[in-house]
Amino acid sequence: MEYWYTEEHSENVRFSIRVDKQLYSAKSTFQRIDVFEAEEFGRFLTLDGLMMLTEKDEFIYHDMIVHVPMASNPGIKKVLVIGAGDGGTVRELTRYSTIEKIDMVEIDKMVVEACLEYMPQTSSRLSDPRVTIYYEDGLKFVRDKVNMYDLIIVDSTDPFGPGEGLFTKEFYGNCYKALTEEGILVNQHECPYYESYAMSMKRAHKRIREFFPVTRVYQAHIPTYPSGHWLFGFASKKKDPIKDLDENRWNSLGIKTKYYNTELHKGCFAIPTYVKELLDDADKE
């Protein structure tokens, strides 16, 4: 028997994983949720058929979305995480004893429930006493927050479906308002390679730049995401991710990571020429 999971990375490109068995499948108000188990990637979660994370490579994404901003400002105390129902982002954040409060806003409770049951590798720290989970639309949550968070991490799905509102100008503006004076906004920034994703990337970049004086893009290599080349957006009111990086201080924390290190921190902001050009185009539009 052949049992394969397939995601279409573009109309003409498919990515498949041989599946051992399906552990969970349900339809929530917002989307279809599935958890599979595979020989190569361990367990993996998909939403509406799109890959969210696998046990084998989730460390890359979660390292990069958390440790880059945390190393850029060790003074971060209050963090808002939007999306991230699998718990991986929160897991990395809880490794910092300096963080006092983590609010996580996930629109779909069923995703969190499914991950608590089937994805303990990422969801294990959702019970940390500093964590409060709100089940609502992220756009709604930030609307009335003012000067409250030092870091906002937007760990969303793609900008089609329930995540759409998290790529809009109103959302970025509301985030700006919700951030403190030294606030940082980090978001998953899609992939530059396939055209439809690249368009989302350009649009997000353009909108964020309208609000934040410091905006940078950094990259990581994530094997199970379209093209394997994934971007993150770093936007802040003051902090520069490279100038303000205090390597010794972060290294003294003794946080053991599998992907992130402070050398890579400096390097990940060096992006390929064609991506730079895409971002420059977005600025001109």
Place this chain on the structure above:
Amino acid sequence: MNRQDRTPIYDALHQYIDNRIVSFDVPGHKQGKGHKALVDAFGQKCISMDLNSSKPLDNLTHPTGVIREAEILAAEAFRASQAFFITNGTTAAVQNMIFSCCRQNDKIIMPRNVHKSVINAMVICGAAPVYVNPGIEPELGISLGMSVNDVKKAVSENSDAKAIFVNNPTYYGVCSDLREIVKIAHDAGMLALIDEAHGTHLYFGEDLPLSAMDAGADMSAVSIHKTGGSLTQSSMLLLGPAVDAEAVRQIINLTQTTSGSYLLMASLDIARKNLCLHGKEIFERVCSLSEYARKEVNRIPGFRAFGKEIINGDTVFDFDRTKLSIHTRAMGLAGIEVYDILRDEFGIQIEFGDIGNVLAIISVGDRELEIERLLGALSEIQRRFSRDPMNMLDHEYIDPQVAMTPQQAFHAKKRSVPIRESLGMISAELVMAYPPGIPILAPGERLTSEIIDYIRYAKEKGCVMTGTKDMEMNNIETVEE
């Protein structure tokens, strides 16, 4: 099986396609066979259904088959004696109401804030308007419904009028005391005509204002495409029991296309079925979305989303809760400015913005996600764009000075003059901001300094002004006296 489960026109189209009938009639694209670009653009199914009247598909101008069946089902659904499918827009439905009861110089009582189509109907048929001042809500600057006393007064002063015409609900959701106005009309031997363009949902939701047919009105124009889910330009004209339906059909056939679109007609059929079977839940949801949005908008300083609190027992006899109208003046922004910012900055298109308000239509197709986007954008507008509300013009209704009928003025010998020099002259044309499409000035009305100021202000704030021959609206056609 529930009778309302049926969709006779749509089913007949399906059968027609299944029978693989060879077409030597119009439309010439022959179900798309000769026009690939059309099929690529709109899809095979859609183009296959773009057919012509024929025996199995009936004929809109003289329906005896599936169209007749569909109209009977629609009449039942809307609790009317007769329903006509209209494919020329609700404009046609409104105009046919007026053509059905007014000849040259016949009087018709109406509020001044009628839709452009009403003024145009009078230009065509020569009816003479008797305007009832709808009154202005002082804080919001919106025109309201008709006061029962004003209607009584107009009726007693114009006992020869043929009909009373009511906007119900208005664009903003304001309803008049329909039952009482219908009674006044009938007691005086007049017909009660209702422009219910924004009221399709009143027939299907619960705890919504009274509908025209339930109030005993004689005719009503319902724009099913606006809030009922049919395709743009499809509409219905509903009749009460006292009106001669066949005579009305003759009037409709004077101006309605003889090539009525089957896509539009089938969409009316499908929308009617959906409203009958699911309307109650749909509008419960719509109401809860708009009430939620209202509550959240009111937490943003500077915006006021008004609702049932404006009910006053007369000019606001009831309020349509599905409407999300927001007063923007305290934000220091004209409604039209908020409307433009929403579109240009946030990619959100709302129904209209006028001098002091914006209106968001919430309907069958809305979800929480989009509501949150609108709310997020409004809170950003407050943060980024709000200004000192000094020097904001704050009223909308200007009492018209009618010098001649719209038709007389329209056909009179005319002279074009710059608007700023037009004081005291009689306008030969219509001036309005679109949307909402309610005339600021109708043909036959005198230009006052108030009107000239209003036009200048509306232009300056970015309202799209339409109606005049001069596309830039620097000049206006006036009647040579």
